[in-house]
Amino acid sequence: MAFPSRLCLLLCLISSLFILPTFSFPYTLELSPIPINNNLLSPKDIIVELAKSALERAYYLKRQNKISSAPSYDLFPRYGGYTILLSFGTPSQTLPVIFDTGSSFIWVPCSFGFELFIFNPELSSTNFPVTCNNKKCAWLDEPGTMASCPDCLQSSPGSCTEPCSYSRAYGSDITSGNAIFENVNLPGKAPNEIFMGCSPLTTGDIPQGIIGFGKMPMSLPKQIRLNKFSYCLLVHKFDSTRQSTKLILGDSGVIKGIKYTPLLKNPSTIPANGYYYIKLYQINIGSKIVKIPNDIVVPNQNGNGGTIVDTRTAYTYMHPTVFDLIALAYQDQIPLDEKDRVSLLQTPGGTMLCINVTGIDFEKDLVVPKMAFLFKDGVKMDLPVANYALYDQDTLCLPFVTPTNQTGDGTGPAIILGSYQQANFRIEYDLKNKRLGLKKQICG
Structure with a gap:
């Protein structure tokens, strides 16, 4: 009797090979920077535009719960972001979408006709609407998003089967649509059904959609149960380069030389519970050490303070106190006869530290103090010069911004x-x- 049982077990194991999804980790996606049109803007204009974009993004991340008081700004910053190509539905429809570690909602532009890079749910056999009585519809109840579902328990039963619709605000722009269940098709992996938004209406410029990689349940990593993801971003240039790099989903094994700093426990306050917080406690600038005040190092329970990592912010946003300390440390290391070259560049809504380099050979004569970020557990991020010195023919700026209005x-x-x-x-x-792991390497 033992032989038939073993034979049955063997046959079951063999048959399971044909029904299990045939994929292996890791798998990669192309990650491309949103190009800069250098035919329309000078390098100095681009510096200002990137600063404006970073400040607008920071305002959104910091004040989602006060969206009604937000100023007018672009739904999608024109510079500083990255896109990936993802396929949705059956058969697959491939769309460019913005890769975003600072948000968790997934949505794509939708149309019921044929338009390039627009998802048509009617052409997919795996599209399924989310109704108001589905528990996941409550994922849309967060700052900046208004779900239109009524309370099913207090209204007519028929309203519970209405589509789970939403209007999501990004500053002065809004995207609206219905939540759906649909397949996301990743290379070498069986399709995953995910909860996502399908937006036929968006104000402002035509968007590309967003793939949220944040920490909330609706993010792509949470929905497809990713244990790891990693990337290596390209150095930005003042051109329209189409070079791309890799976004790696899944475990790529041990990375030699990588150092890890812990992801901090998130505040419970929305939207702070969806961000990736790390402990940045010190910035080295040449021979100077900038100690970050304790009330800024770690976020409090209300989500105020702390450092987050965001792929859609171009220049690093600094609290005014930290920015002022950096500016002082930097200026202290400029020769006396060159100090009059240092100034604060006023950009729309913010400030940057810049140096007039007219008549100076940047490669030979201008010494830029080295910069490094220090994180918890001894992780040191020694920044390449290209990461903290932007310059055109007559101006060098540090790519850090702080708001002009500190209120x-x-x-x-x-x-x-x-x-x-x-x-x-x-x-x-x-x-x-x-x-969070960090290792310096050449990307691209």
Whole structure:
């Protein structure tokens, strides 16, 4: 009797090979910077535009729970972001979408006709509407989003089967649509059904959609149960380069030389509970040490303070107190006869530290103090010069911004680590072990 039982077990194991999904970790996606049109803007104009974009993004991340008081700004910053190509539905429809570690909602532009890079749910056999009585519809009840579902328990039963619709605000722009269940098709992996938004209506410029990689349940890593993801961003240039890098989903094994700093416990306040917080406690500038005040290092329970990592912020956003300390440390190391070259560049809504380099050979004569960020557990991020010195023919600027109007700046994250400072570093989000890995390397 033992032989038939063993034979049955063997046959079952063999048959299971044909029904299990045939995929292996890791798998990669192309990650491309949103190009800069250098035919329309000078390098100095681009510096100002990137500063404006970073400040607008910071305002959104810091004040989602006060969206009605937000100023007018673009739904999608024109510069500083990255896109990936993802396929949705059956058969697959491939769309460019913005990769975003600072949000968790997934949504794409939708149309019921044929339009390039627009998802048509009617052409997919795996599209399924989310109704108001589905528990996941409550994922849309967060700052900046208004779900239109009535309370099913107090209204007519028929209303519970209405579509789970939403209007999501990004400053002065809004995207509206219905939540759906649909397949996301990743390379080498069986399709995953995910909860996502399908937006036929968006004000402002035509968007590309967003893939949220944050920490909330609706994010892509949470929905497809990723333990890790990592990337290595390209150094930005003042051109329209189409070069791309890799976004790696899943465990790529041990990375030699990588150092880890813990991801901090998130405040319970929305939207702070969806961000990736790390402990940045010191910034070295040449021979000077900038100690970050304790009330800025770690977020409080209301989500105020702390440092978050964001792929859609161009220049690193600094709390005014930290920015002033950096400016002083930097200026202290400029020769006396060159100090009059240092100034604060006023950008729309904010300030940057810049140096007039007219008549100076940048490569030979101008010594830029080295910069490094120090994180918890001894992780040191030695920044390449390209990560903290932007220059054109007559101006050099540090890619750090602070708001001109400091009123209310105590709300939200105090420091937002932007994509310029992340460039040429392998950055690994080890979600299983709740830590962030950093290793300097050449990207692209």
